Structure formats: C-alpha cells, structure tokens
Amino acid sequence: MAQTGEIDFDNLHTLLGYHLRRAQVAVFKNFAEAVGAEDISPGLFGALTIIGGNEGLSQNDLAGALALDRSTLVSVIDKLEQRTLVERRKAETDRRRHALHLTDTGRDMLKRLKSKVAEHERNIAKDLSEAERNVLIDLLRRLYGGNGE
Amino acid sequence: MAQTGEIDFDNLHTLLGYHLRRAQVAVFKNFAEAVGAEDISPGLFGALTIIGGNEGLSQNDLAGALALDRSTLVSVIDKLEQRTLVERRKAETDRRRHALHLTDTGRDMLKRLKSKVAEHERNIAKDLSEAERNVLIDLLRRLYGGNGE
DNA sequence: TATTGTTATACTCTATAACTATA
DNA sequence: TATAGTTATAGAGTATAACAATA
Numbered sequence: 001m002a003q004t005g006e007i008d009f010d011n012l013h014t015l016l017g018y019h020l021r022r023a024q025v026a027v028f029k030n031f032a033e034a035v036g037a038e039d040i041s042p043g044l045f046g047a048l049t050i051i052g053g054n055e056g057l058s059q060n061d062l063a064g065a066l067a068l069d070r071s072t073l074v075s076v077i078d079k080l081e082q083r084t085l086v087e088r089r090k091a092e093t094d095r096r097r098h099a100l101h102l103t104d105t106g107r108d109m110l111k112r113l114k115s116k117v118a119e120h121e122r123n124i125a126k127d128l129s130e131a132e133r134n135v136l137i138d139l140l141r142r143l144y145g146g147n148g149e
Numbered sequence: 150m151a152q153t154g155e156i157d158f159d160n161l162h163t164l165l166g167y168h169l170r171r172a173q174v175a176v177f178k179n180f181a182e183a184v185g186a187e188d189i190s191p192g193l194f195g196a197l198t199i200i201g202g203n204e205g206l207s208q209n210d211l212a213g214a215l216a217l218d219r220s221t222l223v224s225v226i227d228k229l230e231q232r233t234l235v236e237r238r239k240a241e242t243d244r245r246r247h248a249l250h251l252t253d254t255g256r257d258m259l260k261r262l263k264s265k266v267a268e269h270e271r272n273i274a275k276d277l278s279e280a281e282r283n284v285l286i287d288l289l290r291r292l293y294g295g296n297g298e
Numbered sequence: 299t300a301t302t303g304t305t306a307t308a309c310t311c312t313a314t315a316a317c318t319a320t321a
Numbered sequence: 322t323a324t325a326g327t328t329a330t331a332g333a334g335t336a337t338a339a340c341a342a343t344a
Binding site: 207208209219220222223237243244245246247 | 324325326327328
C-alpha cells in the first residue's frame with residue numbers, strides 16, 4: 001500500500017491554492033506559538049489593530065475594513081469585550097452606532113502583541129531575504145487585487 | 150466617522166499573514182466560481198486528485214498526504230461517497246483498512262474538474278507572468294518548508 | 299425607507315477522546 | 322499492545338434572514 005512518502009500528488013503541487021493553504025496553516029500555527037499566553041487569533045489581532053488606529057469607528061466600519069459581514073463582527077466584538085480589551089460606547093451623533101474603543105487593558109495588550117507579531121513575522125520569513133519578502137507580499141497582493149499602501 | 154476608505158490599517162498591511170488570508174479568500178472564491186455547478190471545495194478536489202493518482206490507498210495514507218486528522222478524513226470520504234464519486238472497498242490484505250477507489254462517476258468528474266481548475270489557475274494568476282507565478286509558489290513553499298516536487 | 303446592530307440559525311472545516319475491529 | 326476506521330462532541334470562523342431601534 002502507498003506510504004505517505006510515496007504518494008503521487010498529481011498536479012496538486014502545481015496549484016497556487018494548494019500552496020496558499022499550506023502556507024497559511026503554517027503561518028497561523030506559528031502565530032499561535034508566537035503570541036503564546038496572550039491567546040489571540042490573527043483575526044482578533046487584526047480587529048484590535050484597526051480599532052487601535054481608528055478609535056471611535058463603528059462596527060460597520062470595522063466589518064468593511066476586515067471584509068466581514070456585520071453579523072460576524074458582533075461576535076468578534078463580543079469576544080474582545082468579554083476579555084475587557086474593547087468597549088462599545090454609544091455614538092452621540094448617531095445613536096444606532098457603537099463607537100469602538102480600546103480599554104487600557106486592550107491598549108497594553110496591543111502594544112505587547114505588536115512586538116510579538118513583529119517577531120513572528122521575522123520568524124516565518126527567516127528563510128527569505130528582505131527583498132524576497134517584499135516580492136512575496138507584492139505577488140500575493142496582485143492575487144487578490146490589493147493596492148499598495 | 151471613519152469610512153472604509155479612510156481606515157488606518159496601521160502595520161497590518163506589512164504582515165504576511167494578512168496578505169495570505171486575503172489571497173486565500175480571493176482564490177477560494179474564484180475556485181468556487183470556476184467549478185460552478187460541480188459544486189466542490191478545494192479540499193474535496195484535493196482528496197479526489199490524490200485518490201485518482203493512488204487508487205487503493207487507505208484513509209490513513211490520504212490523511213497523511215492532506216495533513217488532516219484521520220477522524221476528519223472520515224467525513225471527507227463520507228461526502229465523496231454520498232456523491233458516488235469514491236468508494237470504500239475492504240482491503241483484502243488488512244481487513245482494518247479501506248482501500249479508496251474512484252467510481253466511474255468520480256473519474257469523469259475529476260477529469261472535468263482538472264480542466265476547470267487549470268482555467269481557474271490561469272485566471273487567478275492572470276496578472277502574473279509565468280516566471281512570477283513560479284517565484285510565488287517557490288516563496289510560499291519556503292514559508293511552510295515544502296520541498297520541490 | 300434605509301442603516302446599525304443583534305439574534306437565531308446553519309454550514310464548513312478542523313480537532314480530541316473514546317470506542318470497535320482487527321492485527 | 323498497536324493500528325485503522327468510526328463516533329460523539331466541540332470549537333473557530335463564517336454567512337443569511339428577520340428584527341428592533343434609529344435615522
């Protein structure tokens with residue numbers, strides 16, 4: 001019977017989607033190790049980062065930035081609020097909206113996370129030169145139609 | 150209030166993980182459109198491809214090849230078997246094992262899928278030269294430690 | 299009427315632990 | 322004892338549809 005080492009992968013190894021998934025699994029695993037006891041996912045870190053850079057934004061704004069449905073954002077903010085990292089304040093100008101703010105705890109955690117995530121980035125790209133890393137980001141961006149900064 | 154276009158993404162756009170996720174979402178969406186009425190996910194296509202290239206392999210072999218737990222493989226094969234694309238045959242040499250085989254329907258579908266997936270690959274990489282596409286695959290591979298073919 | 303946030307619900311993908319049958 | 326497959330269960334991540342409050 002075929003052993004794992006002898007498996008014929010046919011054309012699977014020629015497909016971008018295959019390598020994207022493998023790379024993402026590896027990167028997410030490394031992310032989890034890098035943040036360790038902070039115990040946060042890339043998605044929640046992204047939400048925290050954007051709230052930190054845009055205090056007072058609405059859930060709709062954040063959903064748009066993260067390309068998530070606004071119903072999905074509810075549970076994202078629920079999680080962050082349960083951990084006292086973020087708070088919903090009633091927006092005064094439009095009482096349908098929640099203005100999202102980091103708590104002091106959230107700000108501290110974000111600061112710690114940023115240095116851990118920076119280390120994580122160096123770690124996953126340790127076999128790539130700085131130029132190669134930039135090429136990789138550029139090529140990925142062209143895959144999904146993202147513009148430069 | 151901040152609009153989506155004015156959001157400050159801070160350092161998020163400098164992170165490989167961010168672009169990987171965005172690229173993967175775009176690629177998976179395009180995959181779904183490309184296979185259309187065949188209605189199959191990249192994961193099931195991968196399983197089908199490996200079974201097609203290794204008829205008679207066991208569920209354990211396949212789990213290893215796809216880097217999935219063997220309990221996860223059960224539901225993968227359940228789905229493929231419910232659609233009459235794959236069948237479990239009792240391995241004669243070791244009656245604990247299931248030898249996985251494509252049905253005629255599965256073989257036909259795999260053949261159709263391969264051309265649709267090839268088109269999908271051309272489509273997602275349409276803004277990349279052949280050389281750039283190869284560089285991208287090489288760089289992704291170095292992110293997860295994958296060797297050459 | 300339209301928008302913001304919420305709830306209820308559901309689906310996909312994945313894993314761990316305990317079980318059965320075989321080896 | 323160890324392995325192959327299964328089941329029960331759980332959790333993350335995501336979406337759609339319907340709803341209340343507000344605009």
